[in-house]
Amino acid sequence: MIYVKLNEDNFEYDIYSLVKAFYPKEEVKIGTEDTINLDDILFTMEVQYSQNTLTLDGKQIDIDYSNRPDTKNRLKLAIYESLHQRTGKDLPWGTLTGIRPTKISLGMIEDGASDEAVASYMKTTYLTSQEKIDLSLEVSHKEHQLLSKIDYDNGYSVYIGIPFCPSTCLYCSFTSYPIGLWKKKLDDYIAALEKEMAFTAEACKDKSLTTIYIGGGTPTSLDEEHLEKLLSTIDKYFDTKSLLEYTVEAGRPDSITYEKLQVMKNHPVTRISINPQTMNQKTLDLIGRFHKVEDIHRVFGWARELGFKNINMDLILGLPNETIEDVQYTLDEVKKLAPDNLTVHSLALKHSARLNYDRQAYEDYLIENSQKHMDICLVAAKDMGMSPYYLYRQKNMAANLENIGYSTPGNEGLYNILIMEEKQTIMALGCGCACKFVADHGKTVTRCENVKDVQLYMDRIDEMIDRKRERLREDLKWL
Numbered sequence: 001m002i003y004v005k006l007n008e009d010n011f012e013y014d015i016y017s018l019v020k021a022f023y024p025k026e027e028v029k030i031g032t033e034d035t036i037n038l039d040d041i042l043f044t045m046e047v048q049y050s051q052n053t054l055t056l057d058g059k060q061i062d063i064d065y066s067n068r069p070d071t072k073n074r075l076k077l078a079i080y081e082s083l084h085q086r087t088g089k090d091l092p093w094g095t096l097t098g099i100r101p102t103k104i105s106l107g108m109i110e111d112g113a114s115d116e117a118v119a120s121y122m123k124t125t126y127l128t129s130q131e132k133i134d135l136s137l138e139v140s141h142k143e144h145q146l147l148s149k150i151d152y153d154n155g156y157s158v159y160i161g162i163p164f165c166p167s168t169c170l171y172c173s174f175t176s177y178p179i180g181l182w183k184k185k186l187d188d189y190i191a192a193l194e195k196e197m198a199f200t201a202e203a204c205k206d207k208s209l210t211t212i213y214i215g216g217g218t219p220t221s222l223d224e225e226h227l228e229k230l231l232s233t234i235d236k237y238f239d240t241k242s243l244l245e246y247t248v249e250a251g252r253p254d255s256i257t258y259e260k261l262q263v264m265k266n267h268p269v270t271r272i273s274i275n276p277q278t279m280n281q282k283t284l285d286l287i288g289r290f291h292k293v294e295d296i297h298r299v300f301g302w303a304r305e306l307g308f309k310n311i312n313m314d315l316i317l318g319l320p321n322e323t324i325e326d327v328q329y330t331l332d333e334v335k336k337l338a339p340d341n342l343t344v345h346s347l348a349l350k351h352s353a354r355l356n357y358d359r360q361a362y363e364d365y366l367i368e369n370s371q372k373h374m375d376i377c378l379v380a381a382k383d384m385g386m387s388p389y390y391l392y393r394q395k396n397m398a399a400n401l402e403n404i405g406y407s408t409p410g411n412e413g414l415y416n417i418l419i420m421e422e423k424q425t426i427m428a429l430g431c432g433c434a435c436k437f438v439a440d441h442g443k444t445v446t447r448c449e450n451v452k453d454v455q456l457y458m459d460r461i462d463e464m465i466d467r468k469r470e471r472l473r474e475d476l477k478w479l
């Protein structure tokens with residue numbers, strides 16, 4: 001264990017995230033207690049805050065305590081320096097531990113800063129590596145170009161969550177329940193969603209709807225009849241024909257049938273996702289995806305046959321026992337299919353995932369990700385005519401890297417940019433979903449969450465709608 005002792009509770013989460021980035025496998029405790037059982041301690045650090053200085057392990061740093069962001073940066077730089085000396089390690093993103101590193105570069109580009117100014121700022125303030133600065137700049141310029149074509153400020157987007165899956169993947173930390181257990185309640189679930197749709201359409205009637213994204217879970221774990229019901233209900237409340245983008249994250253190939261693809265095609269869905277995660281059968285078996293590699297090829301072929309022109313595929317790097325050769329094999333197979341988007345995730349070991357809480361069972365498994373893995377994905381994406389257009393990071397990501405969305409020109413997922421860069425209000429409907437209310441051109445962002453339990457969601461739907469009404473009134477003044 002690593003113990004960081006503070007003289008007062010302040011910046012605990014930032015300190016925790018940075019220490020954890022250097023020592024991903026070590027337990028990290030942050031506290032103000034003087035006495036702690038030292039038996040398991042690898043080392044301790046001590047942070048003392050006072051009016052004009054902060055002291056890290058006896059080293060004094062001048063601060064202006066009233067300037068919180070600056071104090072936080074200086075503290076993180078000092079901790080980084082100390083941990084760099086201990087480990088000899090550098091982190092690709094430097095002291096940046098947040099989810100949205102491109103918010104910094106995009107914000108500066110929007111304010112007219114040059115690439116040199118952005119690079120210099122990221123390097124000196126956060127110690128970000130040149131490689132990640134270049135990536136941030138490329139992504140931010142693409143985002144800037146796409147966002148400048150749309151009136152996102154006067155619009156909103158809708159996310160609809162279907163929290164069911166055929167089975168639970170080993171690494172899953174999302175709100176997801178086995179569809180088999182909920183088959184008899186799907187009408188009730190869609191009825192609760194309809195209440196939310198009716199409220200949302202009315203409450204946002206003076207704003208234009210930019211995109212719809214149906215995610216999960218796995219939306220195509222609904223049978224054909226319920227998928228049709230869901231999409232028809234959406235058509236009833238929203239003007240789906242004038243959307244800039246309408247995505248269904250079909251997701252797992254074992255949930256997709258020709259008929260379900262036809263249902264989506266009969267509605268104005270413009271973009272779908274068919275997510276293999278890997279093209280290696282041994283890994284699919286290991287992570288609890290009960291389908292064959294051939295199913296991925298077959299389902300993709302059906303989607304093209306039916307005329308879907310914008311298909312995304314998700315991959316995960318760092319899956320158990322996958323070598324870099326396995327990743328290369330996956331990329332070679334994906335290239336044969338030639339999707340329009342490729343989203344590459346670095347495995348994040350989340351607390352609630354079986355891979356984490358049952359980790360003893362998997363401790364001998366290789367879990368490997370590196371810049372080399374990211375680089376071969378970049379090469380494959382470029383071979384398919386794609387470039388990176390959005391990125392984000394998560395907690396506990398393998399090798400401290402990032403998730404990158406690639407796209408062929410004109411097929412970029414707009415919703416992904418709007419939510420990740422917090423540019424637009426997202427009305428999120430469904431169990432476990434969280435609305436994001438974006439005000440003052442992104443300066444203020446508040447959240448409003450629905451409960452994660454399916455039965456409670458259905459039972460308490462009116463209460464959740466009331467909460468959203470209140471937030472829309474108070475945070476956005478839309479009502």
Ligand code: SF4
Pocket residue numbers: 164165167168169171172173174175176216217218251252
């Ligand atoms: S498909 Fe996604 S949401 Fe469903 S169990 Fe797997 S990781 Fe979780």
